[in-house]
Amino acid sequence: MQDNDIDRRTVLALTGTTAGTLALAGCLGNGDDDDENGDEDDRTDENGDDAPADLWEPVEDPPDAVYVPTHRESMIMLESLDAGEYRIAPMLSYPHSFWTVAGSDVSRELPEDMSGVHMMFSLWDPETDTVLPANIGASIEVFYEGERVDQRDSWSMISQEMGFHFGDNVSLEEDGTYEVEVDLPALSARTTGDLEGRFTDDETVSFEFEYDQAFRDDVSDVTWIDEDEWGDRGALEPMDHGGHDEHGEHDEHGEHGNHDDEHGEHEHGEHDHHHVPYSQLPAVDAFPGTLLVEADGNGEPPAETDDLPRSGDAAVLATLLESDSRLAEDGRYLLVSPRTPYNRVPLPEMSLNATVERDGETVHDALDLEQTVDDEYGHHYGASLAEVEPGDTVTLEITAPPQIARHQGYETAFLEMDPIELTVPETQ
Incomplete structure (x- = not known):
C-alpha cells in the first residue's frame, strides 16, 4: 500500500528538474531509476521524446460518477486582489493533469x-461573497524580467477541494520573480438579485510571485489517500481557503457522505483579502417554492441532497417559484440547480431545456433554461x-453536459x- 505521505524528495525532484529527468524518475518516484523488475521506466511520447510525468497514476477503472481521488494537493495562496467589481485570489501548485470536455469528449491534459x-484563480463578488461560476474566458500573460514568456486562455475547472475556479499549467524555465497579468472579460452569465447589472466591464489585474526552491518546498507536501479508498464513491471535503496549506478532512472511515454543512458562510469584512469563499450551492431547504418530485418516486419532496434525482451522478434540484418571485417575469419561475452530489459544487456551462406536459398534451416544448448567477x-x-x-410532468433534457474542465x-x-x-406536486 502507498504511504499516506509522499516522499518530499520525490516531489522536489519532479518539480525542480527537466522533463528528461522526469522520464527516469517514474510516476510516484521511489528514488530508483529502475522499476521493481529491473526495467527502466521509459516515459516517451509517440516521437520518442521524453514525455511529461505526473505525480500519480489515474485510478484504475473508476466509476462513471464522483469518486475519491488518489491524493490531496498542496498549494500556495497569494493575497486576494480587487479588479473593478471582481475580487480574485491567485493560487499556485505544482503542474498536474486535468481533463477537458468538448461536447461529450474528454481529454486528459498533461503538463x-x-x-x-499549476496556476489557479477563484473569482467572486466581495459585496455578497458570491463565487462567479461561469466560463468568463479569462486570459493569462506571464512575464520574466520584462519579457513575456507565456500567454494563454484559461480553463474553467471544478475540483473537489477547490470547487469552481479557472487556470492552467504554466511552464517556467528559470528561478526568479514572475509577473502575471490576468484579463477578465465581462461575465457571460445572466446575473440577478444584488448581482444584476454588474460585472459588465473588462478588467485587468496583475501580481508577482517568486519561483524558487523555497516555492517548490512549499508545494511538495502532497498527502496520499489510503489506496483502499481510491475510486470509492465519495469526495474529499472542501479545502480551508482561510490560510496556507490547509486541507479538507477526508473521512478516515471511508464514509463519503454529503457535506451539507454551510461551508464558508461567514461574515467577512470588505477588506478581508485572506478569505476565499468556496463555490458551494445552498442546501435543499434553502430554496423556496414548490420542489418538483421524481415522476417514479414516492411523491415526497426532497429534504436533502441524497434525495435529489440524479443524472450522470449530478444531483439536480428543481423548484417552481411563485409568480410574485423577483425572478419570475411571466407566471412562475422554474429554477434548476444541478450540483455535485457531495460538496454541492455548481455545474456551469450545461445546455438544458424543460418540456411541460399535461394529460398527454405539451404545454411548453423544450424551453431553454438560461444560465444564471444569483446572490441568494x-x-x-x-x-x-x-x-x-x-x-404536470416536467422533463429536463441535458443536451450538452457541463463544458468545464x-x-x-x-x-x-x-x-x-x-x-x-x-412531477409538479400539490402545494407543499
Whole structure:
C-alpha cells in the first residue's frame, strides 16, 4: 500500500528538474531509476521524446460518477486582489493533469513539463461573497524580467477541494520573480438579485510571485489517500481557503457522505483579502417554492441532497417559484440547480431545456433554461413558465453536459446525462 505521505524528495525532484529527468524518475518516484523488475521506466511520447510525468497514476477503472481521488494537493495562496467589481485570489501548485470536455469528449491534459506551476484563480463578488461560476474566458500573460514568456486562455475547472475556479499549467524555465497579468472579460452569465447589472466591464489585474526552491518546498507536501479508498464513491471535503496549506478532512472511515454543512458562510469584512469563499450551492431547504418530485418516486419532496434525482451522478434540484418571485417575469419561475452530489459544487456551462406536459398534451416544448448567477440561490438555470399546474410532468433534457474542465475524481462524472422526469406536486 502507498504511504499516506509522499516522499518530499520525490516531489522536489519532479518539480525542480527537466522533463528528461522526469522520464527516469517514474510516476510516484521511489528514488530508483529502475522499476521493481529491473526495467527502466521509459516515459516517451509517440516521437520518442521524453514525455511529461505526473505525480500519480489515474485510478484504475473508476466509476462513471464522483469518486475519491488518489491524493490531496498542496498549494500556495497569494493575497486576494480587487479588479473593478471582481475580487480574485491567485493560487499556485505544482503542474498536474486535468481533463477537458468538448461536447461529450474528454481529454486528459498533461503538463508540458514539471518545471513550472499549476496556476489557479477563484473569482467572486466581495459585496455578497458570491463565487462567479461561469466560463468568463479569462486570459493569462506571464512575464520574466520584462519579457513575456507565456500567454494563454484559461480553463474553467471544478475540483473537489477547490470547487469552481479557472487556470492552467504554466511552464517556467528559470528561478526568479514572475509577473502575471490576468484579463477578465465581462461575465457571460445572466446575473440577478444584488448581482444584476454588474460585472459588465473588462478588467485587468496583475501580481508577482517568486519561483524558487523555497516555492517548490512549499508545494511538495502532497498527502496520499489510503489506496483502499481510491475510486470509492465519495469526495474529499472542501479545502480551508482561510490560510496556507490547509486541507479538507477526508473521512478516515471511508464514509463519503454529503457535506451539507454551510461551508464558508461567514461574515467577512470588505477588506478581508485572506478569505476565499468556496463555490458551494445552498442546501435543499434553502430554496423556496414548490420542489418538483421524481415522476417514479414516492411523491415526497426532497429534504436533502441524497434525495435529489440524479443524472450522470449530478444531483439536480428543481423548484417552481411563485409568480410574485423577483425572478419570475411571466407566471412562475422554474429554477434548476444541478450540483455535485457531495460538496454541492455548481455545474456551469450545461445546455438544458424543460418540456411541460399535461394529460398527454405539451404545454411548453423544450424551453431553454438560461444560465444564471444569483446572490441568494447561486448558480442555476431558469426560465419563466406562463402556465404550470399540479400534476404536470416536467422533463429536463441535458443536451450538452457541463463544458468545464475537471480535476481527478470528477472527470468520469456529469458526462452521460439522461433526461429527468419530474412531477409538479400539490402545494407543499
